[in-house]
Every structure is written in structure tokens, then in C-alpha cells.
Amino acid sequence: MFATEHDPLALLVELTPKLAKRRFREEIYKSWDHCCGYCGATATSLDHIIPRFRSGSSNRNNLLPSCQQCNNHKGSSKMEEWYMSQAFFSDDKLQKIKDWRNQEVLDLFQYTSDYIINELNNKNAS
Numbered sequence: 001m002f003a004t005e006h007d008p009l010a011l012l013v014e015l016t017p018k019l020a021k022r023r024f025r026e027e028i029y030k031s032w033d034h035c036c037g038y039c040g041a042t043a044t045s046l047d048h049i050i051p052r053f054r055s056g057s058s059n060r061n062n063l064l065p066s067c068q069q070c071n072n073h074k075g076s077s078k079m080e081e082w083y084m085s086q087a088f089f090s091d092d093k094l095q096k097i098k099d100w101r102n103q104e105v106l107d108l109f110q111y112t113s114d115y116i117i118n119e120l121n122n123k124n125a126s
Contacts, residue, residue, distance in 0.1 A: 024060070025046060025063075028060060028063050028065060029043055029046075029065050031100075032064070034065065035065065036065060036066045036067040036070055037064040037065055037066060037096070037097055037100070038064075038066055038070040038074075038083060038086065038088065038093070038097075039067060039086070039088045040088070040093075041067040041069075041070075042067060043065030043066055043067060044066075044067055044068050045065075045066055045067075045071045046063040046064065046065060046066070046071075047063070047064045047065075047066040047070065047071045047074060048062055048063060048064075049062050049063070049079050049097065049101050050062055050079070050101075051075070051076040053076040054076065054078075061100060061101055061102070061103050064097060064100065079097070083097070
């Protein structure tokens with residue numbers, strides 16, 4: 001869900017869940033220079049690469065900045081099929097989207113569990 005192990009810590013200092021969500025979304029927009037991942041226009045929304053309708057998550061690697069037109073037009077279609085049929089299709093952008101989708105994300109629960117176990121082991125070794 002998170003890009004690095006520092007992201008969850010940054011979110012913990014946010015005052016409200018609303019601000020944390022805004023920061024989470026803003027980091028995704030920044031990663032794409034506020035441009036639509038499909039056509040390159042100014043991004044105004046986040047599209048689920050694998051739609052929620054098809055059991056897609058709201059994890060970072062499944063959210064892609066998009067313009068409203070691309071987001072609405074794609075709807076619950078399969079991203080690759082839809083994108084390849086568009087006049088603005090680009091092999092390079094498709095690969096960038098696939099790389100984004102396949103990036104390793106941090107599982108906060110696993111990260112926290114590993115951290116606690118490591119700390120306990122260090123304490124017991126002392």
C-alpha cells in the first residue's frame with residue numbers, strides 16, 4: 001500500500017484521516033507530474049487500473065492519475081484492452097503503467113510485525 005517504509009510514519013503525523021488521504025493521493029499525482037497516465041492531459045482524478053468492479057484495490061500501485069475524460073471513458077473496462085484502442089496509445093506509456101502496477105508496495109502490517117519482532121530479538125540478545 002505504501003511506496004517506502006517512511007510513508008506510514010509520515011501519515012502518522014497527519015492530524016486527521018482526511019489530511020492523510022489527501023497526502024496519499026497527492027504523492028500519486030506527484031509521481032506522474034500531475035499528468036494523466038493515459039493521454040498526458042492534466043490529471044484531475046485517480047483511476048483504478050484494475051477497476052474496483054473487478055476486485056481492484058485502492059492501493060497505491062492500482063491508482064493512476066487520469067483526466068476525467070479518460071477515467072469516465074475507461075470505466076470498468078480492462079485497462080490494457082481499453083488503452084490499446086485509444087488514438088493516443090503509446091507502448092512506452094503502457095510499459096510505464098505496467099511498471100507502476102507491478103511496483104513493490106509496502107505492507108504496513110508486515111512491516112510493523114517485522115519491526116516489532118526485530119526489536120524484541122534485539123532486547124532479548126542484550
